[in-house]
Amino acid sequence: MSAAASRGAAAALFTLLVFALWQVAVDSGLVSRVFVAAPLSAFEVMIERAANGSLWTTTGATALRLFAGWVAAVAIAMMIGTAIGNFRAAYEYLAPTLEFFRPLPASAVIPVAVLFLGLTAKMSTAVIAFGALWPVLLSAMHGFANVPRELREVAATLEMSRARYILTVAIPSASVDIMAGLRISLSLALILTVVTEMQASLPGIGYEIFAAQRTFRSADLYAGLMTLGIFGFLINQALLLSERRLMRWRAA
């Protein structure tokens, strides 16, 4: 216990040291204030924004955008993945076409989406949904392809219907792979959220960072980056936590 506590204290101390060195470097004029804001001024901006409420509204806007796109991505990926993973015909007709789209960088569809939907929130959701669906789709296909043979044989002996087999055998068996895909797709979705906010001037943390740079408010820029870091860390932890909850039956 005391060893863990002292290690934790050392880690906290190191983090503080990094911030202190950064602060000193700015204060002493070693780096220019125009480019690098002092951490204390960035914190000040964050506290001010938290007090006047703008921190919560921008973070909320980003969170909403992120989840709308991500949930759509997961739903589409699970539908296609289940079809391709469990029906031979779907695999033969669709997999090669998907194989061509897969290596396309997710952001490359932004110009196409802007063309059809304009610089709107709809465009952002469409880009996030398209970009974030691939990790889930691939991991679902991998998971369904690797359902243990014994399980498949049991299902056949019990004369399960295809739907029952998918729901009670295939999806639980593929869930570990699917979870790994969900994690990758969430961080991809966050990247695309920030990119589309910057591209289309949609309200949120990404746009705040972009606007701060254009007006040379470096303290605001660093405050935005820190907010984004904390937000990204929290949603990842939340996903890990729910994964541990959902996967508890496996450990036993």
Add this chain to the structure above:
Amino acid sequence: MRASWRSVVVPAALLLLWELCAALRLVDLEFISRPSHIFAAGISGLADGSFFHATWQTLEACLFGLSLAIVVGVSLGIFLGLSTIAEFVSRPSLEGLRSIPSIAFAPLTLLLFGFGLPMEGLIVAYACLWPILITTIAAVRNIEPRLMEVAAALEMSPVERIRKVVLPAMLPRVLVGVRTAAGFALVVSVTVEILINPRGLGYGLIVSQQSLRIDMMYAYLVWLAAIGLLVNALVRLADREVVT
């Protein structure tokens, strides 16, 4: 995997339907273009060399960023892998930094370096650093303890220990991280180009859209998918060469 006629049914039917709708003026050509025009735009892009020029600019940034990430990630990873204390103490700072998505740094690097290769390469390097760093730390931790004991018994110097024991033992695992990073590099560089940096394939894509050269935009998109396939195939090939 067995190639079958079924694999071309869906794309061929879609392309045919698209061409037909365009020919019969059922869709607005200004928005949708048509496959034959896109094919012609692609040929002209290849013929005047603009595709190759843009591809080189994008790949240049990928290579620059990936090499920087390998150098920093592997050396920092060896250090943090060998020193448990350093790894533990720096973990919260690194985890915090890692939570910031790479693209969010685009405005900052623009402020620091202006447009061009360095800003784009640095963002690619940042994105590629994390998978390499994490796999390197894990690889060093997983080195057979007996090997390290032998190195200690032989009284090897730290430099010798890293060169003769650590590097060879960790290489296969580190390559897994490098492969993941190589996949990130293309995505990140194209994204930066679409967003702000006026060079490379991403810029070609967004400029074609903004100047309403829709056929050229789709031609860039198809070309980009082909480049993506090529990069994937190369990484897989390099992987097989090293493993066997």
